[in-house]
Amino acid sequence: MVFENVKKFREALSKYAIERGCQLDKIHNDQRRVKVKCKANGCPWILYASKDFKSSDFIIKTYNPRHKCYRTNTNTMCNSKFLAKYYKSRIVSQPCKKGWEIQDLVRTDMGLYVGKFVCLKARKMVLKKIMGDHVAEFSRIYDYRDMFLESNPESTCVVKVTNCDDGKKLFHSFYICFSALKKGFIEGCRKCIGLDGCFLKGISKGQLLVAIVKDGNNQMFPIAWAVVGTESRETWTWFLRILKSDLDINDEGERLTIISDMQKGLYLAVQELLPKCEHRMCARHILANWSKNWKGVEERKRFWACARSTFEAELRKNLDKLAQLGKDISNDLVNFNPNRWSKAQFRTSLKCDSVDNNMAESFNAWVLGARHKTIISMLEEIRKKVMNRFTKVITFVNSWTHDISPMAMLVLNTNVKKSMRVEISWNGDIGYEVKDSPYIHVVNLIQGTCTCRSWGLKGIPCAHAIAAIHHDEANLLESVCKWYKKETYLKAYKHFLQPVTNMKMWPKTLNPKVEPPPVRKMPGRPGKKRKKELGEVPSSGKLPKRGKTMSCSACKSKGHNIRTCPNKPPATSQGIATSQASASSKRSGKQKSHPTQAVQQSQSSEPSQAIVQSDNGNRKGANNAFKRPKVVGHGVFVSKDGFICAEQGRSISKVIKSGAQEKLISSAIVTGDLGYVPSKGLK
Known part of the structure; x- marks a missing residue:
């Protein structure tokens, strides 16, 4: 062969x-x-x-x-090198595959057992090859900008570098916004932008800033994204200034809504560049901060009832219910300013009633695999994912059964069922009075309003408006806002992203080479999962004991354990003979005396030897067997003939007085009756 x-x-x-x-x-x-x-x-x-x-x-x-x-x-x-070659295609398609999952594959396919760290090393070898060259990609970031603008004209791509003293250019940030996304936002999306940042997982740590809106089916529609070093006021101001120019926002954000988390730098940047916009705070982040002092399932339910209240009276009612759960609980919630997290205080002109920033969080999770790669490989994968998503929209629209989006149709059908339980009265003109216990709402079909404000907030008729529309025998679908219509939906996706060649196809240019940011080596193994907020339940595994009331095994009361029990009896100092005899009796059934028992009995008024029992903790079975006590010292021994010795029987023993003579002699030649027979050493 x-x-x-x-x-x-x-x-x-x-x-x-x-x-x-x-x-x-x-x-x-x-x-x-x-x-x-x-x-x-x-x-x-x-x-x-x-x-x-x-x-x-x-x-x-x-x-x-x-x-x-x-x-x-x-x-x-069957080592890591072999596994990396054998399972390369699977690891590339699933870069977040766990070590134990690869172990199961090897056991199933080959019938072999391999260690977890061998599997992790194999995955690391595969990902390292496909992630791209870290230094080479940063050095050609200007070339990528030129190729991107050549294939996608009218788009925006900004590279920001820092000039070093030695003449080198150090990467600072990178902004990208496609012309197709800009036009799609202006023509077919509601003006409600979600802003968020997420961490990059590659060699150079940094953050990805994103701007996301919702399309007519309430699905994410990305507008722009940027790579920066840290999430701060400076980087958010730089990002928003370019975004504001791209989207032709010239009225200081008066017709715009921003949804974000409680990041201080982002808040200050929005106040500086878009002072007149409606700035909502993600209700989930409000809950995480508020629930640090107010924990519980019922408290969370009442909070979401307050956040989803659409009119002032309903908000006051839910705040009163919340106040019954504790003193100052509702005041602490109102301190977060309901104008930023409750639907009752939102504007009705934008037809978007979102109280959370889930659309931006969804995008961050969608590009999780790309965030592990180097900069150009990451940006290219995000571009491909967005480009492929646009191509799937045409097939999706053909599956619609009505002229409005499936999401809007689902909300409309739910409201139709609710409208069957309300009582309606007509004034003979354009006004309708709808009783929905305990409230009575007024509907105006000409103005398209209802006092519950749900119709104005979302743009889809509420149950009260549907009852009035049915009474007027009007077309229900015509009352749905234009943002949910098929025609408007297709306007958002009618512009397409153009393909770009890869790095090997790019011509050589005279663009300056950019140095990558310094690699920050973090201690320990890098974390892969987002840290859970207080009150969040893990998706799997053992549930946490946070919020669970402890019980004491000594006094059987709640609120503490046996270690901090106030009724716990104080520890008494006992001799070695008593402690060892009791332990020995438990083990063998009969009591035995300790060799130092005679020494302890001979000491009358002199200092007794100090015994410290070792703390065995709460380990299971820790106190079942005999544990040798920790001896601090044997004290001072005094015999009948005047012999005095400190620490008798130990290597550090010292004769203080040898009877009639005052001369100090070695403890090894003591002739008096000590009443003590050492177990080791000189007999």
Whole structure:
């Protein structure tokens, strides 16, 4: 059998050993020759191959195919390098695959057990190859900008660098906004923008700033994104200034709504550049901060009832219900300013009633795999994902059963069912009085308003408006806002992103090379999951004990455990003989005296030896067996004839007085009756 080179031969040898399930011992393994035999005792299998210097091929010279051994479930040849090549396609398609998942694949496909860290190393090797060259991509960031603008004219791409003292240019930030996305936002989306930032997982740590809106089906529609070092007022101001210019916002945001988290730098940037916009705060982040002092399931339910209240009277009613759960609980919530998180205080002109920033959070999760890559590879993957999503919209629109979006139709059908339970009265003109206990609302079909404000907030008729429309025998679908119509929806997606060639196709240019930002090596293993806020329930695994009331096993009361029990009896100092005798009696059934018991009995008024019992903690079975006490000192021994010795029987013993004579002598030549027989050393 002939192989092209030694590398191909070794690959075939590893594959054979893993499929056969045998361990091989390499006797010779170099570029000229490879000799291996089976590791099992008495197994005659052997193979020898060497290089043919005439043809440079690798030829098998000696081979005994007979085995006398059995299969094993471990194999040293099934290492990280082999797994990286064997499972490359699976890891590339699923870059977030866990180590234990790869372990299960190996066990299922090959019948072998491999360690978790071998699997993690194999995944790391694959991802490192596909992530791209970190330094090379930053050095050609200007070339990427030029190619991007060439293929997508009228788009915006900004590279910001820092000029160093040595003449080098250090990467600072990168902004990108496609012309198709700008036009789609202006023509087919509501003017309610969600802003958020997420961490990058690659070599150079940084953050991805995004601006997202909702389309006619309440799905995410990205507008622009940027790569920055940190999320601060400076970076958000830079991002919003370019975004404001791209979207032709010239009225200081008077007809615009911004939804964000409670990031201080973002808040200050919005106040500076868009002072007249409606700035909503994500209700989920408000809840996370408020619930630090007010925890509980009922408290969360009442909070969301307040956040989703659409008119003032309903908000006051829900705040009163919340106040019944604790003193100052509602005042603490109102301190967060309901104008930023409650529907009752939102504007009705934008037809968007979102109280959270889930659309931006969804985009961050959608591009999670790309966030592990280097900068150009990441930006290209995000572009491809957005481009492919646009192509799927045409097929999706063809599945619509009505002229309005499926989401709007779902809300409309829900409100139709609710309208069957209301009582309606007509004034004979254009006014309708709708009783929805305990409130009575007024509907005006000409102005398209209802005093519950739900119709104005969302743009879809509420239950009270639907009852009036049915009474007027008007077309219900015509009362739905234009933003949910198929025609408007297609306007948002009628412009397309144009493809871009990869880095190997780019021509050489005179653009300056950009240095990557300094790599910050963080301590420990990098985290992969977002840290849960207080009160968030984990998706799987053991539930946390936060908020659970502790109970004491000593006094059986609530609020503390046995360690901090106020009724716990104080620890009494007992002699060694008592503690050891009781422990020995528990173990053997009869009490035994300790060798130092006589010493302790001979000490009358002199200082007694100090005993400190070791704290065994709360380990299971910690107190079941005898534990040797920790001896601090034996104290001072005084005999009848005047002999005084400190720390008698220990290596640090010292004779203080030897009877009649005052001369200090060694403790080793004491002749008095000590009443103590040492277990070790001099007898």
